[in-house]
Amino acid sequence: MKRCSSRLSLVCFSLVVLFSGIGNAADKSISTDVVVVGAGSAGLSAAVSAAYAGAKVIVLEKMPFAGGSSNFAEGLFAVKTDQQRRKAIGLTKEEAYWHAMDYHHYRNNAGLLAQTVANSTSIIEWLEKQGVGFEVVTMSPTEAPTWHLIKDWGTAHHGAALVQAMQAKAKELGVKIYFETPAKELIYNGGAVAGVKAVNAKGDHYTINAKAVVIATGGFNNSKEMVRKWTRFDADKVFPTVPINKTGDGINMALAAGADSEGWGLMLHPGTHGEGIKPLGPLYAMTWQPLLWVNKYGDRVVDENAVWAFTFAGNAIERQRDGFVWSIWDDETVRYMEEHGIDNGLGVLVPIGTKLTDLRAEIATAVAQKSSSIVVGDSIEELAQKMGVEPARLKENVDQYNHAKETGRDEKFYRKADTIVPVKTGKLYALKVFPYNFVSIGGVKTDLKMEVTDKNDKAIPGLYAAGADVGGLYGDTYATWTSGMMFQWAAQSGKIAGEQAAAYGKR
Template sequence: MNRMNIVRGIVCAVVVFISCGAHAKERALSTDVVVVGAGSAGLSAAVSAAEKGAKVIVLEKMPFVGGSSNFAEGLFAVKTDQQRKKAIGLTKEEAYWHAMDYHHYRNNADLLAQTITNSTSVIQWLEKQGVRFEVVSMSPTEAPTWHLVQDRGTAHHGAALIQALQDKATELGVKILFETPANGLILDGSRVIGVKALNAKGDSYTIKARSVVVATGGFNNSKEMIKKWTRFDADKVFPTVPINKTGDGINMALAAGADHEGWGLMLHPGTHGEGIKPLGSLYAMTWQPLLWVNKYGDRVVDENAVWAFTFAGNAIERQRDGFVWSIWDDETVRYMMEHGIDNGLGVLVPIGTKLKDLPDEIANAVAKKSSSIVTGNSVEDLAHNMGVEPARLKQNIEQYNHAKEVGHDDRFYRKADTIVPVKTGKLYALKVFPYNFVSLGGVKTTRNMEVIDKNDNAIPGLYAAGADVGGLYGDTYATWTSGMLFQFSCQSGMLAGEKAAAFSKL
């Protein structure tokens, strides 16, 4: 682009900006229920409220619906028809006891119990909206509770569920305002009576409502909120999907006096750098149970932690400088090309996916001098390129390989038959970082999803759903109950919409 085109572009942008400001309007609307956010929680709330006869307006800050739910895959549930047909006998009691043990009783036990109890009915409700499911296990370490959303036309998994809910919302007369983020609640004393918003054109909205549901998808794209509310270094945990989830609903509720709990992030392994493709072959290697060492070349964990992606994310995040090196050899490259990966990235990159372009992606990243992938013709050569002490790395690789040979890992008690040796041909080391898919924690609510204040009193007219709600987890997302947050988003949205509609008629 030449200088004249650049100038023209700047002039056009200024004209558009001035025009927007000049034509910005003050808009006043009224409705029964306002839902802030059009993800799975917000759309569930909108549909549920409209089914109860409420007039509903949805405010969505992005130009599309779905948020991070578009990238989700399945919902947790117990005692569903899908499980019955596969003779899966897991009970709700067993699921609850297992989950409570996992969370060390640091979570809201009542909220978790309700979420498990209602898991059957929310699947049934979604089926009535046109969503279809297949029950699977996400990994060998997890229960068969993951209800994978089936495709809807060209939409896959989470996006298919979102499309079904949007279609139903349209059918029921729900009005969705895109690129119109809410920026504050309207209060009459302690009662919430509406929302203020500002759209991309500069138009301001004052929307009076009998009740409001905040369902803005959490805060995992906000470094400020991560720093303020969680134990994580916001500069060392990377967002999986950067779609502007900045805690808008949570912050509005907090400003209205809401209490809060359960802050955290859902971590998982990932990588990035020059020449590395998002969800490509190198990214898939970060989820495989290979040798992991820290910045000094020392093993740090039983690498089978990667079967539970949140365990793996935790293990990586706590390392000095927030990464580990995943190390493998030419034999592993051959295996991944011919047989495929052993641990899938959900169903986005399923188990058995053959990484046929792995050598090419490695070569491309190395040629671009990526700091995240190095190779070596020997342990000493690899150590040099990693920036670690050769003798130290060699000792750790030898201990790892020896554990395979003798059938016992005396360092981290990894099952020896699962160890993938590092000793054939060229060697490779890939930096693995902690990524976060969604935030955990937010405002406290009642069983009816009413937001409560610091005296445990419901704030009249204010409800919350999905990732804006705290208390479902302890300090870590439980992969054993895979899809719990996706299911909770739909269930809490369904319940919040129903209760908000009832409140609007009082």
């Protein structure tokens, strides 16, 4: 190539890089027993269990790291574990199952839920053998003591600790993980799934021939298109908690193979954003506290104790006009949060009792940056004007709320009066609270062996799915009473899918 002139040097350099990349790209063909698409907790569990069964395993992960949303999770649901026994927790599997079935209104796959509850003890034991440690805790007063918090693994905490432990075990067992190598389509042979095609970040094309494929790509909550298509939610008003490229890749590959689907939804929770507001910072933590909530008109809309179950709170917020509520508090509440800390933790990422010593500073920063999500006033009237609501209407609702505290009876929403946090003292604050989602729920249908099934309920030969790519475990909402079930489900369904995929390859 001729030497570039200085004027065209940038363009010429770009062309050199482009053509160099094309020249270095390669077509590669690999054969293995099992391909796992996704290296989250479901995919790693599938890979490890398949390797234990004697299979050669390749894992494809489109991100440059393992774990996906599992890195941000904290604990697993389980019943009748040693951890519970040591704390004299007598909850039975029957109780957990029936409570969950009632919660899901029988709109879920009863057999899948029963298997998940039944195997919850053994999956904890299996993960312990892989180097994962647990302690059982309760996250809020409305939940059962089923949440098995993951202990540190090296320098990794909570979900990331499980991911690191499982990744180390996979490496020990000879599993090969290809990062930044997303699967693009399934390969078929005589009506059966027989591998995948993938492309890595360098442009190399892989044809990976396999006896079975496990899809475990973590769901679709980062895809506005899929949220719009498959759920009842407005994708522009429900925000993903972590943008980690969960775009339904595995689900879409399975649907293209003829898979049936069910149970589409999102796991909602409260949150906020705006100029000067930090993710998981003091103002974000305030969205999880049981304070006064009003809608865009200044009216109370729910017993605010719904916030103790984060999915309930998310649902209540999402159904409001324009998809938000205002959380309102006073200077006395700020003082309480500074001195005593929060009453409702954001899991253990921001634990109960965390003192919000920077709350006033963050409010001042957000106001100075003209954030539309936080306003401050010296009176109800000033606060209402800044919120854009009718002052008399807001005052009527604040007065009713405070009066319920004084009289011991909330005539509007029957909130327990002793839990009401009054709005009276000093400056007043209003913060916009939006619905966020941790992860999607629902996806392709499977049988109890995690074989993907078609619209005639027949297994698609060679195709398995696990974790958030699978539908049927829930009704329309994640149940916080059985806290940690999604994380446990990922590990358990992955383990089953890996074992079954390895067994299929030996037929």
